[in-house]
Amino acid sequence: MTVERSVAADSRTVPEATVARLATYLRVLGALSDRSITTVSSEELAAAAGVNSAKLRKDLSYLGSYGIRGVGYDVRTLTDEIARILGVTVRRAVALIGVGNLGQALAGYDGFASRGFRIAALLDASPTLIGSTVRELVVRDIAELEQVVTEQEIAIAVLAVPASAAQDVCDRVVAAGVTSILNFAPVVLAVPAHVDLRKVDLAAELQILSFHENRKSAAALIAGGMA
Amino acid sequence: MTVERSVAADSRTVPEATVARLATYLRVLGALSDRSITTVSSEELAAAAGVNSAKLRKDLSYLGSYGIRGVGYDVRTLTDEIARILGVTVRRAVALIGVGNLGQALAGYDGFASRGFRIAALLDASPTLIGSTVRELVVRDIAELEQVVTEQEIAIAVLAVPASAAQDVCDRVVAAGVTSILNFAPVVLAVPAHVDLRKVDLAAELQILSFHENRKSAAALIAGGMA
DNA sequence: TAGATTGTTAATCGATTAACAATC
DNA sequence: TAGATTGTTAATCGATTAACAATC
Missing domain, CATH: 1.10.10.10 (Winged helix-like DNA-binding domain superfamily/Winged helix DNA-binding domain)
Known part of the structure; x- marks a missing residue:
């Protein structure tokens, strides 16, 4: 009780x-x-x-x-x-999936480490990247996902993969036992109810600002027209 | 009317x-x-x-x-x-300020171009970066901000600068006439009422997921304890 | 005790949703 | 006309906020 x-x-x-x-x-x-x-x-x-x-x-x-x-x-x-x-008194292990342009930047982002997280694994599907070292971590094959998740006790995955691959990668991440996902790919992902999903849509952020820019110029036009 | x-x-x-x-x-x-x-x-x-x-x-x-x-x-x-x-029928010009780790990734993000935006300028304060070419754009001195904003008709600025510099850079961006800002620095920025400000706090996203992970493990403990 | 500030109440506001009349 | 689907209403839910009693 x-x-x-x-x-x-x-x-x-x-x-x-x-x-x-x-x-x-x-x-x-x-x-x-x-x-x-x-x-x-x-x-x-x-x-x-x-x-x-x-x-x-x-x-x-x-x-x-x-x-x-x-x-x-x-x-x-x-x-x-x-x-x-x-839940950030324990340092949580995070897997970063997709080591392209954005993924490499996220791998090197200091803010994760200082605020309770440890990038414990980098994964990608590209043979060019697999085996290479990024930020002192060897990029592993996405095929090894399940093993990496178990070994490193990963509970959170960050997806920085192309939009076309995102749902497939997401399904594999969920199958491997990950229950929290942060998605940077501009697609709507489907996940089971027990999985928490958050998304960061960079272009959408700009579009929301653009909406307000539009509103501001319309207001200026009216004010000008009425002056 | x-x-x-x-x-x-x-x-x-x-x-x-x-x-x-x-x-x-x-x-x-x-x-x-x-x-x-x-x-x-x-x-x-x-x-x-x-x-x-x-x-x-x-x-x-x-x-x-x-x-x-x-x-x-x-x-x-x-x-x-x-x-x-x-307001994305016209392609809007965006200035990206801070060409470090994250800034370079954002400069190369295809999603901006395909969804109505054009990165029209890169700016930084570091002498090492100023004058160098990133994604076919020459990095300009933040000191030239006002000129760049006017020349390129910039209405939106993306801030990818260190937390310590963010408020200062923000003030200069506002002074230069920018009315919409997307902030990636993990600080609360103060802006005048006529300026729209949005933020992306990457570590906060993970902390929110972490909260729910915590909740899930607590629920599992109870279920286990009661079994 | 007097002053300051929390924690909570209750009113208000904005967002969500089911249901269905309007209408293609 | 019959079937389908929109656009809107109204109920509900969750979040915000001012005000203030509780209490340090």
Whole structure:
């Protein structure tokens, strides 16, 4: 019963929108710690994270009561708590699949290591790449996927493969036992319900900005026409 | 009055959540077109885009009435309409600032070109990089930013600079007249209200997946404990 | 105690979804 | 006309926010 209650309070009840912001709070708390700041109010932390302080307090309330009324939050305590709930107290092993243009950049991205992850394996299907060394890791054959996942205890895979190969690679990754996938290929992937899938669609990000550019120029036209 | 009404119907009233999905619909429609499919129902298009068909129809209804009852949507018509509303009928010039690890990968990303964007300039502060050629573009000095923005009519900037430099670079980009920014640096940037800012936080994406991994292992523990 | 700040309540807002009348 | 599918309504759900009692 104790276990059940703690799990419910810890993670089952944290809204998705809150989870997404916890990562930002953790990063900002790290920056405060670097500046030797040990205590922070919700107002200050919210400002640094670019959110409303009511939202910040609501978000933190899902984790429990870690603040001190009249004082604020202890940076260290809150950092530990958020890291624990995000599961980044253990360094997680990540497999990066697709070692092309984008894949090589991701392999060398320092932010993964500093924020709780270890790129434990690089895989590709290209004979040209297999066996070569990228960022001190030997690129392995995608055919060895299942073995690599088991050996390295991989729970998260990052897909940086061409769109045409993505669903096939995704199926193989799922079959190998991976339950979380971050997809950079611009395709809608189908995964079983027990697998978590997130995507980063770079061109879509620009298209969303483009929409707002359009809106801004239309507004300017009207303002100009009316002047 | 005509202009005012058309703008209101076109873009002012499209919800943010819808805008973000329009980019996906556009991509899926392109794939259908490649397969010579000329008509598609909301049910089919929704399935291909990974959303509920009611949501798809609601999203499209913000653009106007482009479907035919009893038949579906004409792929070409819908493609043109979404492209128009996203402002990608004109190819937009993008400046990429920061030509390091990630920046070089983004400079070579084909998906930008194929989905309405042209990387028109690469800029960096490093003397080692300035003057060198990356992807057939000469890397220019960030000091020349304002000139480049004017010459190339840049409306969108992509920031792939180190976290420590991001706010400074952002301020300069805004001062040069850029009104849309896509930020890859893991920092919260402050921009004036007239500037649109989106961010891609790669490590945060993994941390969100990590949270769910945690939840899954906790659930497995309970199931195991109760078995 | 007085001042400050949290954690929570409740109202509001925006997004999702099922259901179905309109209509091709 | 009969069948199919859109566009819209209305109910529901989840997220945001202001306000403030609780409490350090």
